[in-house]
Amino acid sequence: MPTANNTLRTTQIVQIRTESPTVKTFVLPDRLCCKAKPGQFLMLWIPGIDEIPLSIMDASNGLVSVSVKAVGDATRHLHAMAAGATVGVRGPYGNSFTESRGRVLLVGGGTGTAPLLFLAKLLASKTERLSFVEGAKTKDELLFVREIGGVCQEKNIITTTEDGTAGLQCLVTQPLASLLDKDRFDMIYTCGPEIMVKKIFEMTEKRKLPIEASLERLMRCGIGLCGSCVIGKYRVCRDGPVFNAAQLREMKDELGISKLGFDGSRIPI
Numbered sequence: 729m730p731t732a733n734n735t736l737r738t739t740q741i742v743q744i745r746t747e748s749p750t751v752k753t754f755v756l757p758d759r760l761c762c763k764a765k766p767g768q769f770l771m772l773w774i775p776g777i778d779e780i781p782l783s784i785m786d787a788s789n790g791l792v793s794v795s796v797k798a799v800g801d802a803t804r805h806l807h808a809m810a811a812g813a814t815v816g817v818r819g820p821y822g823n824s825f826t827e828s829r830g831r832v833l834l835v836g837g838g839t840g841t842a843p844l845l846f847l848a849k850l851l852a853s854k855t856e857r858l859s860f861v862e863g864a865k866t867k868d869e870l871l872f873v874r875e876i877g878g879v880c881q882e883k884n885i886i887t888t889t890e891d892g893t894a895g896l897q898c899l900v901t902q903p904l905a906s907l908l909d910k911d912r913f914d915m916i917y918t919c920g921p922e923i924m925v926k927k928i929f930e931m932t933e934k935r936k937l938p939i940e941a942s943l944e945r946l947m948r949c950g951i952g953l954c955g956s957c958v959i960g961k962y963r964v965c966r967d968g969p970v971f972n973a974a975q976l977r978e979m980k981d982e983l984g985i986s987k988l989g990f991d992g993s994r995i996p997i
């Protein structure tokens with residue numbers, strides 16, 4: 729039975745913001761996705777090209793926003809579109825991050841920072857302390873620096889770049905070990921490249937800390953039917969994309985190691 733979420737709605741892009749040389753944010757009116765919670769994703773149809781999964785980076789007042797990195801055919805076509813262009817939307821899909829109180833740490837890499845910013849805005853007034861660690865290859869690719877500064881105190885923000893053009897020159901995982909040893913955290917949320925998520929999960933496991941990670945897998949249907957997003961016994965679109973420590977433990981033979989490709993064969997990550 730089709731549900732309202734699964735019905736493709738056409739809509740027009742009302743605003744496009746350039747976030748970095750490779751990332752743009754697209755704002756769309758949509759009566760269902762505007763009610764999404766942090767962690768959920770939507771399927772965006774780019775007419776004549778493809779339909780792709782994207783994390784929701786903001787949702788309010790009838791509008792939903794997604795931040796998209798140009799990596800291939802569909803995302804490059806989207807980047808070439810102008811305000812007023814027609815796209816299609818399904819969703820919102822998937823589960824959302826739980827709303828932790830106490831001392832919260834968010835760790836984002838690349839466009840994985842987008843759903844964490846959405847979560848940070850929601851948690852800002854509810855937590856005892858909100859800390860954010862963000863990493864990118866270079867300064868120009870550090871996303872939402874101003875927005876993160878608006879929800880977290882400066883002393884609780886750490887930025888890293890691989891080339892040292894901003895913040896610490898290292899991978900985002902490097903300052904984490906001492907941070908996790910020094911401070912008490914009640915929840916760690918993460919989203920980003922799967923290798924990064926795996927390393928962070930290993931760190932939280934070692935210290936017996938709670939974690940919720942948003943995962944990405946190849947997706948076609950987005951609703952649990954096709955199996956292309958399988959990891960362990962889970963389908964990321966239906967059971968995730970947010971997974972807790974117990975679930976991540978069950979998929980540790982695949983997490984950051986391998987995934988299914990578009991032809992169904994297993995490919996290394």
Ligand SMILES: Cc1cc2nc3c(=O)[nH]c(=O)nc-3n(C[C@H](O)[C@H](O)[C@H](O)COP(=O)(O)OP(=O)(O)OC[C@H]3O[C@@H](n4cnc5c(N)ncnc54)[C@H](O)[C@@H]3O)c2cc1C
Pocket residue numbers: 769778779780781782783784794795796797798799800801802803804839842943944945946947948969
């Ligand atoms: C739940 C979820 C949330 C995501 N959120 C974001 C986001 O907020 N911002 C963002 O920029 N990207 C996000 N992605 C990744 C995004 O879907 C892909 O970058 C996009 O589908 C690539 O399409 P393409 O045609 O431009 O590239 P392609 O030419 O198809 O491939 C380029 C690269 O993208 C990967 N990819 C291709 N298709 C998919 C797919 N359907 N699902 C996942 N990865 C794919 C390929 O492995 C390849 O490495 C998310 C993916 C998932 C599963």
Ligand code: FES
Pocket residue numbers: 946947948949950951952953954955956957958963964965966
């Ligand atoms: S994308 Fe089809 S089952 Fe998840």
